[in-house]
Amino acid sequence: MHIGLFDSGVGGLTVLREIRQKFPSSPISYLGDTARLPYGNKAPQTLKQYTQENIAFLDQLHVDVIIIACHSASSVSLNIKHSQKGTPVINVIGPSCEEAIQSTKNKKIGVLATKATTRSQVYPEYIRQQAADIQVHSQEAPLLVPLVEEDYSNTQVAKIILEGYLRPLLDASIDTLILGCTHYPILAQEIQDCCGPNIQLIDPARSVIQSLVERQTAATNDQPKFDIYLTDQSPHFLEHAQKLLNLPDLPPIKALGPLTLKRQ
Amino acid sequence: MHIGLFDSGVGGLTVLREIRQKFPSSPISYLGDTARLPYGNKAPQTLKQYTQENIAFLDQLHVDVIIIACHSASSVSLNIKHSQKGTPVINVIGPSCEEAIQSTKNKKIGVLATKATTRSQVYPEYIRQQAADIQVHSQEAPLLVPLVEEDYSNTQVAKIILEGYLRPLLDASIDTLILGCTHYPILAQEIQDCCGPNIQLIDPARSVIQSLVERQTAATNDQPKFDIYLTDQSPHFLEHAQKLLNLPDLPPIKALGPLTLKRQ
Numbered sequence: 001m002h003i004g005l006f007d008s009g010v011g012g013l014t015v016l017r018e019i020r021q022k023f024p025s026s027p028i029s030y031l032g033d034t035a036r037l038p039y040g041n042k043a044p045q046t047l048k049q050y051t052q053e054n055i056a057f058l059d060q061l062h063v064d065v066i067i068i069a070c071h072s073a074s075s076v077s078l079n080i081k082h083s084q085k086g087t088p089v090i091n092v093i094g095p096s097c098e099e100a101i102q103s104t105k106n107k108k109i110g111v112l113a114t115k116a117t118t119r120s121q122v123y124p125e126y127i128r129q130q131a132a133d134i135q136v137h138s139q140e141a142p143l144l145v146p147l148v149e150e151d152y153s154n155t156q157v158a159k160i161i162l163e164g165y166l167r168p169l170l171d172a173s174i175d176t177l178i179l180g181c182t183h184y185p186i187l188a189q190e191i192q193d194c195c196g197p198n199i200q201l202i203d204p205a206r207s208v209i210q211s212l213v214e215r216q217t218a219a220t221n222d223q224p225k226f227d228i229y230l231t232d233q234s235p236h237f238l239e240h241a242q243k244l245l246n247l248p249d250l251p252p253i254k255a256l257g258p259l260t261l262k263r264q
Numbered sequence: 265m266h267i268g269l270f271d272s273g274v275g276g277l278t279v280l281r282e283i284r285q286k287f288p289s290s291p292i293s294y295l296g297d298t299a300r301l302p303y304g305n306k307a308p309q310t311l312k313q314y315t316q317e318n319i320a321f322l323d324q325l326h327v328d329v330i331i332i333a334c335h336s337a338s339s340v341s342l343n344i345k346h347s348q349k350g351t352p353v354i355n356v357i358g359p360s361c362e363e364a365i366q367s368t369k370n371k372k373i374g375v376l377a378t379k380a381t382t383r384s385q386v387y388p389e390y391i392r393q394q395a396a397d398i399q400v401h402s403q404e405a406p407l408l409v410p411l412v413e414e415d416y417s418n419t420q421v422a423k424i425i426l427e428g429y430l431r432p433l434l435d436a437s438i439d440t441l442i443l444g445c446t447h448y449p450i451l452a453q454e455i456q457d458c459c460g461p462n463i464q465l466i467d468p469a470r471s472v473i474q475s476l477v478e479r480q481t482a483a484t485n486d487q488p489k490f491d492i493y494l495t496d497q498s499p500h501f502l503e504h505a506q507k508l509l510n511l512p513d514l515p516p517i518k519a520l521g522p523l524t525l526k527r528q
Contacts, residue, residue, distance in 0.1 A: 143410060160424070
């Protein structure tokens with residue numbers, strides 16, 4: 001099963017890490033749209049178009065399944081189940097919601113997410129459809145992606161900002177917290193420290209694996225292929241990938257070159 | 265004189281504010297490339313292409329002068345003196361350097377800038393050419409643009425982050441500090457508080473005005489025209505413009521629609 005996935009930047013690498021652990025013999029193609037990073041504060045119409053373009057790009061690589069490894073992009077693309085070529089498309093919203101619904105005991109779920117994801121209301125709507133008696137408390141956390149991208153994990157600044165974002169969720173007595181952005185698992189320890197041990201964190205990277213397992217096809221004997229494509233030749237992407245995710249065996253990055261402005 | 269200017273987002277509005285004060289009867293066209301914001305962590309090749317595209321867009325509007333109101337874009341485009349149509353192009357690097365060289369008494373100038381600008385070495389090289397005996401101390405400050413974009417000015421977090429960035433410059437005994445990004449004048453008070461009263465801040469928006477004054481042509485009797493174009497329909501752009509810059513009379517935003525991914 002050749003797995004294609006994309007994110008705006010390094011966040012999707014948390015999904016990539018899980019995939020490589022669970023599917024060590026699967027070819028993988030990763031697209032980081034670093035030239036247009038970050039996605040979390042872009043308008044829905046813009047994100048829809050970026051998502052469609054990224055799916056079309058991965059489709060050209062003849063992948064067997066495409067993962068939208070970005071919550072902001074997923075939040076505006078829940079209706080996309082297949083690419084134009086018919087390749088199955090998996091988003092990171094549904095699997096996290098299913099796992100959170102299983103996890104919560106007091107029926108109070110918190111969601112930490114980007115502006116774009118929070119304003120889309122995708123989490124409350126999805127969970128309400130599955131379990132109408134569950135309360136969902138959403139908190140937008142726009143500075144967490146820059147903090148991760150700039151390697152400010154485990155600093156006093158990250159702690160202060162996290163405390164500010166998490167306070168309303170803790171006051172609402174949530175017992176389950178969805179990390180609603182693929183960057184956030186990189187801050188998982190700091191978030192758990194701030195929440196205390198009684199709150200269950202839902203890591204979207206782990207949630208999405210179950211969807212993949214269900215779709216798993218017979219393994220081929222091909223040599224596992226692992227490609228990374230970036231739309232910007234971002235030097236810190238490689239540093240991040242190696243440092244944050246302990247991925248020393250990254251393949252050479254294939255830079256697509258910058259994007260061209262084209263009026264609609 | 266119809267003035268065109270562009271930035272990745274709200275930062276260029278600090279230049280716009282100065283222009284409107286100094287040239288109240290000039291038509292203005294502002295392009296915010298919000299769909300590809302931020303510029304400060306993009307690769308040089310990417311920024312060069314974005315700059316050329318933005319200049320070409322403003323050229324189509326028949327402006328008389330084009331200001332690159334973004335330091336990251338300016339840092340890779342110092343050689344661009346005219347557009348393809350022959351319109352003069354002004355960057356924000358040169359004017360700040362000239363003013364800083366005039367200002368410094370102990371010949372130690374600090375520069376606070378994005379990663380892209382800092383790594384381009386454009387400030388040390390420019391100043392060395394003009395005055396070889398001046399020391400230039402550069403500090404990259406990648407979190408300041410997200411802090412401004414997310415309205416974290418005047419917070420404890422901004423103070424801690426600024427203190428971290430400014431400490432090496434203060435230790436180097438600078439007496440003049442170039443705000444090397446058009447977002448930073450929004451944090452000018454916090455930066456001045458952290459530096460103390462003896463360090464002169466150089467605001468790029470004010471520096472660039474002198475270049476414009478020198479190019480000023482006879483005023484026309486046309487009704488002043490004021491257009492804002494955005495490549496992403498970013499709702500917080502308008503909020504920022506009105507709140508941060510006290511610009512209640514903003515014209516309706518003209519959204520260009522999202523960009524199309526096109527392989528080189």
